[in-house]
């Protein structure tokens with residue numbers, strides 16, 4: 001009986017994947033929109049491998065209300081405040097459940113994730129001695145997975161991002177995690193933009209073509225055995241229509257830093273590519289179906 005119980009619990013536990021993530025990236029790279037869209041999970045595609053996304057606790061609820069009261073009203077999110085200390089930054093917890101298929105059980109991805117202000121990223125470049133920044137870095141170095149978001153249309157910032165990343169990785173590598181390896185997902189956001197959309201199924205190619213210096217840094221970091229890197233494409237806003245899809249986006253501005261935009265038709269809002277990087281960060285495996293969007 002006891003043996004049966006042990007096996008049963010083990011097999012249930014094996015379907016629970018937990019990860020502590022940190023989402024980093026420049027101002028306006030789409031970090032908050034990514035998290036809020038994930039929590040809201042609007043107009044779910046019935047054929048998606050994702051069954052549900054459930055926010056846990058107060059911070060999670062707050063994400064949903066951001067999605068409903070801001071994004072879904074066709075409005076823009078506020079830039080995230082640079083809060084005084086890491087303890088004050090919202091720690092969002094989400095439970096993502098993937099459907100059970102023939103031969104596979106239900107999988108729960110439990111993630112907790114902090115959404116930093118993009119200011120953090122420029123401080124890395126220009127204020128390395130800042131104590132608050134040190135605190136952020138220590139916090140990031142405890143995470144199992146780092147999600148590094150970049151607006152796919154901000155290719156002009158490749159050099160800046162590569163320099164920031166260089167500093168980030170050096171500081172990260174100072175902390176030995178009791179993990180085999182750290183994982184970094186480099187996620188290109190806003191990939192409903194036509195020039196990105198056409199190559200959305202070739203994330204590695206897009207990352208290298210648009211951010212060659214960042215790509216080189218990440219590959220080198222992986223090669224020296226510090227951890228593993230994978231590339232992803234996503235859009236928090238998504239497309240409209242199936243046969244001749246167009247971005248579900250009303251562009252407000254486009255410059256070297258990327259695009260500023262709101263959702264064009266909130267009733268038909270369906271993001272893509274949000275869960276694929278999380279699945280990889282949690283398991284170390286790419287999920288073919290999730291990769292399709």
Ligand SMILES: Nc1nc2c(ncn2[C@@H]2O[C@H](COP(=O)(O)OP(=O)(O)OP(=O)(O)O)[C@@H](O)[C@H]2O)c(=O)[nH]1
Pocket residue numbers: 025026027028029030031032033034076077078079080081116117118119189190191192234235236237238249259260261262
């Ligand atoms: N086209 C498009 N625009 C997006 C997408 N996600 C976010 N945006 C827009 O990009 C801008 C910045 O989005 P945020 O989510 O606030 O960016 P952030 O990384 O949290 O920025 P900070 O909090 O300032 O660090 C806003 O104008 C968003 O509406 C997307 O998937 N597609």
Ligand SMILES: [Mg+2]
Pocket residue numbers: 031032033078079080115116117118
């Ligand atoms: Mg933000």
